[in-house]
Amino acid sequence: MVISCANIWKRKENQRYIVNNQERSGWELLEQWAEHAEALAAPRLRELDRTAERNHWKVIRAFQKFKVSDFHFSGSTGYGYNDRGREVLDEVYAEVFGAEAALVRPHFASGTHTISCALFGALRPGDELLYITGRPYDTLHKVIGNEGDGNGSLKDWGITYSEVALLEDRGIDWAQVERSISSKTKVIGIQRSRGYAWRSSLSVAEIGEMVKRIRQLKPDCIIFVDNCYGEFTEELEPTQVGVDLMAGSLIKNPGGGLASTGGYICGRADLVEKASYRLTAPGIGGEVGAMLGTLRATYQGLFLAPHLVGQALRGAVFAAALLELLGFDSNPSWDAQRSDLIQAIRFGREDALIAFVQGIQRAAAVDAHVVPEPWDMPGYDYPVIMAAGTFIQGGSLELSADAPIREPYIAYMQGGLTYSHVKFGVLTALLEMQKRGIIVIKPNMT
Numbered sequence: 177m178v179i180s181c182a183n184i185w186k187r188k189e190n191q192r193y194i195v196n197n198q199e200r201s202g203w204e205l206l207e208q209w210a211e212h213a214e215a216l217a218a219p220r221l222r223e224l225d226r227t228a229e230r231n232h233w234k235v236i237r238a239f240q241k242f243k244v245s246d247f248h249f250s251g252s253t254g255y256g257y258n259d260r261g262r263e264v265l266d267e268v269y270a271e272v273f274g275a276e277a278a279l280v281r282p283h284f285a286s287g288t289h290t291i292s293c294a295l296f297g298a299l300r301p302g303d304e305l306l307y308i309t310g311r312p313y314d315t316l317h318k319v320i321g322n323e324g325d326g327n328g329s330l331k332d333w334g335i336t337y338s339e340v341a342l343l344e345d346r347g348i349d350w351a352q353v354e355r356s357i358s359s360k361t362k363v364i365g366i367q368r369s370r371g372y373a374w375r376s377s378l379s380v381a382e383i384g385e386m387v388k389r390i391r392q393l394k395p396d397c398i399i400f401v402d403n404c405y406g407e408f409t410e411e412l413e414p415t416q417v418g419v420d421l422m423a424g425s426l427i428k429n430p431g432g433g434l435a436s437t438g439g440y441i442c443g444r445a446d447l448v449e450k451a452s453y454r455l456t457a458p459g460i461g462g463e464v465g466a467m468l469g470t471l472r473a474t475y476q477g478l479f480l481a482p483h484l485v486g487q488a489l490r491g492a493v494f495a496a497a498l499l500e501l502l503g504f505d506s507n508p509s510w511d512a513q514r515s516d517l518i519q520a521i522r523f524g525r526e527d528a529l530i531a532f533v534q535g536i537q538r539a540a541a542v543d544a545h546v547v548p549e550p551w552d553m554p555g556y557d558y559p560v561i562m563a564a565g566t567f568i569q570g571g572s573l574e575l576s577a578d579a580p581i582r583e584p585y586i587a588y589m590q591g592g593l594t595y596s597h598v599k600f601g602v603l604t605a606l607l608e609m610q611k612r613g614i615i616v617i618k619p620n621m622t
């Protein structure tokens with residue numbers, strides 16, 4: 177039998193290798209370390225499977241409740257009046273996220289566009305937006321804008337903004353929040369994900385506590401959560417713990433790697449409706465919008481999303497465990513609770529960071545032959561390097577890694593449609609670092 181021949185041959189090779197470890201290839205040594213990391217993280221990996229399973233059932237039950245059928249996938253053209261697939265998709269999302277209503281559309285061009293519609297829908301001139309989790313995600317700075325910038329930003333429309341930085345221990349600075357709330361405060365913003373910062377994401381339980389506290393301080397304000405990267409990382413979503421309005425991107429978690437574009441907004445029905453008037457036009461809202469051929473992939477993506485988020489999280493835990501075993505700093509640590517997809521790794525050296533990011537690209541199924549280089553991205557004060565060999569352009573539920581080239585040289589890795597791909601990516605990246613003489617991989621003696 178061919179298989180047993182191969183096994184014998186392998187065993188012989190191993191015997192020779194055991195005699196002299198130095199002869200082992202870097203890849204084999206890495207695989208050894210990987211096994212050790214997997215054994216270490218096994219309980220955590222099992223927990224993530226459990227969460228993925230519960231969320232998967234939750235999504236299936238929502239599909240069943242609204243009797244999703246093949247004809248919902250066909251899609252409309254023109255105005256898209258009475259597109260049943262679109263209406264049911266909204267209902268399924270609202271059910272999954274425990275919200276009164278949802279607006280799920282391919283017409284949202286990105287996460288930023290989606291969040292922008294949610295905020296412009298809820299705020300009016302003279303109101304104030306207060307972020308209590310520090311600086312929001314970079315692309316939102318221009319949405320908030322500057323007074324008189326002529327861009328039609330929030331500030332340009334007379335909507336003021338203030339923010340309260342997170343405390344050192346990543347807690348909310350409640351004393352400062354209390355001082356910042358005024359009669360003008362209409363929307364309080366919370367970012368669930370760490371974004372590209374060396375901080376933890378906020379858990380849904382923590383967000384629930386925040387909601388209670390905000391309600392005491394200002395019962396009538398609207399609590400908004402930027403849920404990007406957070407969906408299905410836990411069994412509950414922010415709208416299930418009292419958040420009024422929430423938004424996210426379909427080329428991240430809930431699109432399940434299949435939705436080719438779009439975003440969603442969910443929450444209180446009146447606020448979702450107001451947001452829909454920003455997406456299309458006042459009075460028209462979500463009643464129009466041809467879905468073209470996007471529905472099947474959007475439904476199927478949602479069906480798969482809990483599993484894929486689980487795979488990406490497993491990959492992140494594996495990466496953290498392995499890199500910690502090898503002596504790197506990772507955040508979150510492999511055994512920490514997670515509420516988003518992002519895995520930060522601190523390299524402390526520019527060449528190590530670049531080798532790692534380039535190694536992630538080398539492990540892609542798409543564009544593996546392309547070598548990413550740091551470049552001066554508009555809007556950043558320092559060069560940025562990005563690895564993204566993805567099926568969906570910029571799709572960050574797929575394995576990707578980004579890093580600003582600045583001290584202390586942190587890579588932000590996220591996504592992975594399969595656990596094995598993340599593992600392949602991390603091992604390839606470490607091998608790349610070894611090839612460049614940055615690290616020496618020694619046999620794992622334990």
Ligand SMILES: *Cc1c(COP(=O)(O)O)cnc(C)c1O
Pocket residue numbers: 286287288289313315367369371402403404405425
């Ligand atoms: C990705 C992201 C956004 C913006 O989404 P884009 O699709 O990049 O416009 C906003 N907030 C957070 C936390 C994100 O991760």
